[in-house]
Amino acid sequence: MIIRLSNCEHNLLSSKWNKSLLFIIFLSLIVIVLITYYISSSHTKKDFVPPITDILPKNRTLLQMQSSECIVNVEKRDGRLGNRMFIVATAYGLARLHSCRLHITLDILNELKSVFILDLSSLLISTSTYISMRDNISRPMHYFSKEVQCDYVFELIRPNGIPFGSIFEPIGYWQSYLHFVRYGDELRKHVFAASQTTLEKVSKVFVEIYYEITGMRRQFSIENHQIFKKQLAEDNQITWIGIHVRRGDFISLNFTSSPKYLIDAIQYYMIRYPNAHFIVASDDKAYCKDLFREQSHVFITPTTFSFGDDLITLSLCQHSIVTAGTFGWWTGYLANGEVIHDNVYISGCEKRAYYYPPWYLINGHVRGSRRMQFIPE
16 A cells, blocks of 8 residues: 655655754754863863962072072183183083083183184073172072182082082183083084184185195085085095194293104004095194195195184094194094094193093104004104
């Protein structure tokens, strides 16, 4: 039997279906609104930041919290460029270790920035900020200092070596690398890397030497210090060895290296690296030109170069020969390769290990072998 619905009944059913559909849609919208509100409400609670007075311990004020900072302050500028680098590196290492602020006077900053990028932005505070913190009587800071020439001050490396609420000023030369050894990579990449102006000037010397050796104009990227240094190291045609020869005031002190030490050190590297070529920087370039006049693989930096230009040049080399003094020390440390150092120089440290990293100290003369044996004669 077939049941036929009248038009009236059919319209009635369609009307009921439409009403049901509208009701379902209405309920769905309500559910969506409720879910959206719940999610929004929960995020608001998570992102809520309580007042600073609720975060601070009940027995400490905001000013007391601010006084928990410490500062490492560098004002004295004794000695020359190498000395300045030691005290700034020491201050940087201590500030990083104890999460202190770092203040360095403008004259020292300007001197170093003429050579290096000196990126201290994460630690450095201006002189005006330093003075306001130092002289703020509402939260006085304890000042203390220590004068050191070369020794390693272990007490400053211990926890709380520079307490919160204090200003520490290193005075003297601070010629121990142990105060900043854990931050050596940062110093090489971000502090004592060449400024762009210095790098552009120095790179031309490498290009000219490369042309003289190979007859080709090598194209280098001088985007930054590390990229240029990497390109030099990856060139299989030349192994670059930097030599620093300190003379000047060291002649009267009997701290100068003998010609035999320098020639023997060169011979060692030539045995170890048959493609070795040498770049010499010195405070007596006339002496060096005469000493190395028969060495076709030895080149001397231009007389127009400043001390900073010379230091950057040697730091870009792969390995080093060092005679005496802090300038030469930094050329070897920044080059970060093998270093031969003449033992004739008395560092002045209580222990030699305070001054020298694990370098090869040679008593005047050296013989080299392919097995990296260093045999004093």
